[in-house]
Amino acid sequence: MDGLSAVPDLVVSGRRLVTPDGVRAGHVLIAGGRITAVTGVDTAPAHVERIDAGDHYVLPGLIDSHVHFRTPGLTYKEDWEHGSRAAVRGGVTTVMDMPNTVPPTLDPAAVAEKARLVAGRSLVDLRFHIGLDPARPELLAELDPAVATSAKVFMAGHHTAPTVVRDPVVLERAFAAAAEGGVQLVLHAEDDGLFALLDAWWGDPGSYLEYERRRPRTGGIVAVAKVVELVRRYGTAAHILHLSSAEEADLVCAARAAGYPVTFEVTGHHLSFTDQDTRRLGARTRLSPSIRGQLDQDRLWRALVEGQAATLGSDHAPHTVEDKTRSVADSPPGLPGVQELAVAVWTGMRRRRPDEDPDVAVTRLVRHLSQLPAELFRLPGKGRIAPGADADLVVFAPDTPWMLSAHDVESKCGWSAYEGWTFTGRIERTLRAGRTVWDAASGTFGAYDGRLLGAAPAFGDTCPGAAGPGDTGLRSATTWDTTPTAALAAREG
Numbered sequence: 001m002d003g004l005s006a007v008p009d010l011v012v013s014g015r016r017l018v019t020p021d022g023v024r025a026g027h028v029l030i031a032g033g034r035i036t037a038v039t040g041v042d043t044a045p046a047h048v049e050r051i052d053a054g055d056h057y058v059l060p061g062l063i064d065s066h067v068h069f070r071t072p073g074l075t076y077k078e079d080w081e082h083g084s085r086a087a088v089r090g091g092v093t094t095v096m097d098m099p100n101t102v103p104p105t106l107d108p109a110a111v112a113e114k115a116r117l118v119a120g121r122s123l124v125d126l127r128f129h130i131g132l133d134p135a136r137p138e139l140l141a142e143l144d145p146a147v148a149t150s151a152k153v154f155m156a157g158h159h160t161a162p163t164v165v166r167d168p169v170v171l172e173r174a175f176a177a178a179a180e181g182g183v184q185l186v187l188h189a190e191d192d193g194l195f196a197l198l199d200a201w202w203g204d205p206g207s208y209l210e211y212e213r214r215r216p217r218t219g220g221i222v223a224v225a226k227v228v229e230l231v232r233r234y235g236t237a238a239h240i241l242h243l244s245s246a247e248e249a250d251l252v253c254a255a256r257a258a259g260y261p262v263t264f265e266v267t268g269h270h271l272s273f274t275d276q277d278t279r280r281l282g283a284r285t286r287l288s289p290s291i292r293g294q295l296d297q298d299r300l301w302r303a304l305v306e307g308q309a310a311t312l313g314s315d316h317a318p319h320t321v322e323d324k325t326r327s328v329a330d331s332p333p334g335l336p337g338v339q340e341l342a343v344a345v346w347t348g349m350r351r352r353r354p355d356e357d358p359d360v361a362v363t364r365l366v367r368h369l370s371q372l373p374a375e376l377f378r379l380p381g382k383g384r385i386a387p388g389a390d391a392d393l394v395v396f397a398p399d400t401p402w403m404l405s406a407h408d409v410e411s412k413c414g415w416s417a418y419e420g421w422t423f424t425g426r427i428e429r430t431l432r433a434g435r436t437v438w439d440a441a442s443g444t445f446g447a448y449d450g451r452l453l454g455a456a457p458a459f460g461d462t463c464p465g466a467a468g469p470g471d472t473g474l475r476s477a478t479t480w481d482t483t484p485t486a487a488l489a490a491r492e493g
Helices: 080-089 108-118 137-142 168-181 192-202 208-214 217-234 246-257 268-272 275-285 294-305 341-352 358-376 484-491
Strands: 010-019 022-031 034-039 049-052 057-060 062-067 092-097 125-128 150-154 184-188 238-240 262-267 311-313 393-403 422-432 435-439
Touching: 010 358, 010 393, 022 358, 057 358, 062 080, 062 262, 062 311, 062 341, 062 358, 080 092, 080 422, 080 435, 092 422, 108 125, 137 168, 150 168, 168 184, 168 217, 192 208, 192 217, 208 275, 217 238, 217 246, 217 262, 246 262, 246 294, 262 268, 262 294, 268 294, 268 341, 294 341, 294 358, 311 341, 311 358, 341 358, 341 422, 358 393
Parallel strands: 010 049, 010 057, 062 092, 092 125, 150 184, 184 238, 238 262, 262 311
Antiparallel strands: 010 022, 022 034, 057 393, 393 422, 422 435
């Protein structure tokens, strides 16, 4: 029997399903972990299990394309059991993990080993960004999509970034190889040479407020300009991570309007905090790129509201309290955020735009946390409530107020920069492949059997022609390859 015509084993119903066709009442019929139909009439047999979301929103499972779950080598900070618990409690059902581990994930063998270590330990489905090896940039020209479709490039270094590209010749070779191999580059776009000059001049910082003086906006502006020029020359698809300043946003928007295949991510913490918060929070909001001022935050919000940003990411990068309370010079940048991402952005949208139709706001949240990440990174079966998609669903109570305490934090590090925040909106239930992996009513989690995802067919040109300021240029896939793990295992013997 065809999977889409199978007898349902679960029905999720509600008056506010967030579908590609808009917010609507209906029933999501699920069989074998996939959505078989989205209908106005519940046609399933009476014995089938049902979940009634009532007036809560039902969202597609959220995708965080920027997490650091610290396996291997740094699991004293975070591990997949804790990181994936934080994810599903935040409505995230798929993550993409970064390669700056110990050792770093720089080749297919390292990806296979990382997959082996994670197997049976994850509540979420997953995909890995491979790391660019500065000694072997040509590897990107022949990268098998079963291994990775994206490669992380560090243009500046910090405590957990061991493979920084400092040589402009190597950076150019990486762009050329990625273009040849059809690999999406994801970039920490700050200029390491500029920072080295400033460090030599200023010396070690004496307070957290001095940190931005040594990691200023000019580092990002210079690096983004370099990226745009290399994209222009080679046609490489480039996605700039955790963009932090107004000038960088303007540069990327101008490049997109000129038809260049460059997109950018905005993080929850750059939307939530400003440099004034650092006066109170100190190391908790020490980040790389650093937190900027109010005008920058306002520009990033405009990028989100107007659809200029492609994705929202948490840059979930936990450190222990002991790490964070080192001297100012040695305290590493980074904070946990996958659990807080969706509710923090939702809270910000409702406070900044209180008169906006909540259906418009939630559609924006889904676009940047489900639909566009699935398209940009070719994640099979993800990003939408539609027949044939994976049955990853989130029941979201949009008006429920609640306060985050350290007791709520699922990350292994045990703390959050958002402690004491009163959020609007709460994740009531998270389902992956049609099974509950987080239930707020009982406070329980599901099975740690998340899958390593393969690559959906390419979406074609990620920047077709001149794009307007609100056009990401991404297109939806209609078919999915769902057998990556076997292919990866075969390649590794």
